[in-house]
Amino acid sequence: MEKIYFIINPNAKNGSCREIWRNIEIELENLDIPYLAFFTEYPGHAQALAESLARKADGTTAVIAAVGGDGTLHEVVNGAASYSNITVGFIPGGSGNDFSRGFEIPKKSVDALSLIVDKSSGHTTEIDIGKIQHNELQEAYFMNNMGVGFDAAVAKASNESRMKQLLNRFSLGRLVYVYILVKKLLTFRTIPIEVAIDGKVYKYSNAWFVTVSNQPYYGGGMKIAPAAIPDDGILDITVVHRISRLKLLFVFISVFWGKHTKFQEVEQFIGKSITIESTGEVLAHADGEAIGHTPLKIQACPKALKILSGKRNPGHLEELKMNDCH
Ligand SMILES: Nc1ncnc2c1ncn2[C@@H]1O[C@H](COP(=O)(O)OP(=O)(O)OP(=O)(O)O)[C@@H](O)[C@H]1O
Numbered sequence: 001m002e003k004i005y006f007i008i009n010p011n012a013k014n015g016s017c018r019e020i021w022r023n024i025e026i027e028l029e030n031l032d033i034p035y036l037a038f039f040t041e042y043p044g045h046a047q048a049l050a051e052s053l054a055r056k057a058d059g060t061t062a063v064i065a066a067v068g069g070d071g072t073l074h075e076v077v078n079g080a081a082s083y084s085n086i087t088v089g090f091i092p093g094g095s096g097n098d099f100s101r102g103f104e105i106p107k108k109s110v111d112a113l114s115l116i117v118d119k120s121s122g123h124t125t126e127i128d129i130g131k132i133q134h135n136e137l138q139e140a141y142f143m144n145n146m147g148v149g150f151d152a153a154v155a156k157a158s159n160e161s162r163m164k165q166l167l168n169r170f171s172l173g174r175l176v177y178v179y180i181l182v183k184k185l186l187t188f189r190t191i192p193i194e195v196a197i198d199g200k201v202y203k204y205s206n207a208w209f210v211t212v213s214n215q216p217y218y219g220g221g222m223k224i225a226p227a228a229i230p231d232d233g234i235l236d237i238t239v240v241h242r243i244s245r246l247k248l249l250f251v252f253i254s255v256f257w258g259k260h261t262k263f264q265e266v267e268q269f270i271g272k273s274i275t276i277e278s279t280g281e282v283l284a285h286a287d288g289e290a291i292g293h294t295p296l297k298i299q300a301c302p303k304a305l306k307i308l309s310g311k312r313n314p315g316h317l318e319e320l321k322m323n324d325c326h
Contacts, residue, residue, distance in 0.1 A: 002061050004035040004116065005053050007046045007076055009068030009093070017068050017093035020109045024067065024091060027110050033117050046072045050079025054086045063087045063308065065116050069094015070144060071159075074287035077129065077305060081141045082326040087124055087306040089116040095220070096177075096288065098144050102215030102230060103127075104310030115308045125311060126303035127230045128214055131325050132286055133297040142286040143305065145218045145225070148276050148294055149209035150188050150240075152283040154181050154219075156290045177220055181252060185245055193278050193294075197237060197271035207241040208248060210276055212298050216258070219288075225268070226258035233302035237269040274298040301325030 010018045021037075028035055038053075040046045050064050064086055066076040073090050080086040091112045092100040099105065103125075106112050115123075130142045147155070157180045190206040211218065213225035213236045225236035240251065243265035254260045261268055274297070276284075281293035304325050 004063045006037045006065050006067055007049050009040045009072040012068035012094045020093040021067055024113055046075035047079040050076040054080045054083035059085050061085050063089050065089030067091040067093050070096050070099050070287050071289050073099055074289055077143050078141050089308040098217040101217045125307055125309045127305050127307055129301050129305045130214055131299045131301050134292045140286045140291050144287045145213040146286040147209055147211040148282050148284045151209045152285040154184050155285040155288045191278055191282050196275045197269050198273055204241040209240055211238045222255040223258035234270045235300045239267045272300040
């Protein structure tokens with residue numbers, strides 16, 4: 001039987017992920033499924049663990065499942081993405097869980113587990129990932145989205161917020177995201193930004209943010225890129241610019257239904273190779289985690305990651321192959 005490794009962030013959702021893991025452990029024992037479990041001890045640890053497990057598998061197939069929020073999964077993906085023998089699984093135990101929305105992974109942990117242990121209920125699906133080069137040496141992958149500007153500032157402040165930790169106890173962590181979003185909306189200063197998409201350059205003198213998406217959802221359920229398909233080999237780019245603070249608030253309300261695209265200040269593009277530059281250093285995030293600042297180069301890596309999802313590969317682009325992203 002294929003080896004199954006779990007990487008658990010016991011602190012996700014302010015510690016309630018421990019309870020989720022306890023239920024999973026009981027279920028695994030009931031089902032008599034062999035597995036190994038590792039608990040993260042610090043930010044970045046999930047990536048190191050995933051990398052080490054993938055390397056030690058030495059070419060044999062294995063499943064590495066993240067138990068936590070999208071931040072933990074982001075790290076597991078970054079550790080495992082270069083290993084084609086690894087399939088990534090996910091048990092949602094965080095506060096945002098956009099990945100499970102986009103890839104139809106059940107909210108209930110025991111149901112999510114069945115995608116990992118019972119191959120008849122889940123599907124191994126090859127999905128695209130985005131690769132970000134943010135200086136000569138460093139690179140990061142994203143499975144949901146990345147962004148530059150206002151959304152990165154909101155993500156950073158929200159991750160650092162102590163109030164979020166407090167409200168997470170009452171499952172109200174998302175309220176903090178909204179609170180910080182509104183607060184930043186009142187203070188953020190727009191930025192000059194240059195976006196090149198497959199060689200075509202777009203210049204914005206007053207941009208709020210640029211987001212590059214692999215799947216529709218971000219920020220805990222906002223449908224920022226309603227048309228994004230995670231296995232089409234293409235990334236969806238959203239630019240919001242030259243908009244008043246009040247109107248931007250309406251954009252953020254309408255984004256939950258994917259209706260923000262109706263605003264003329266919201267521009268959408270698709271592309272495979274993107275660069276984002278500014279006159280200064282503008283904050284960036286990948287899957288909601290801070291990753292540095294502009295200038296950045298982003299590339300679509302078609303079907304570069306195998307995941308266990310509730311969704312089948314539509315198979316409409318079967319000619320896409322794993323490319324040389326790694
Ligand atoms: N043991 C740990 N202690 C502290 N931080 C950790 C630990 N393990 C992982 N992290 C960090 O916690 C952050 C949030 O993790 P994750 O997304 O899984 O949980 P979350 O509660 O959903 O958080 P968020 O609401 O930000 O998505 C990640 O940046 C990750 O690097």
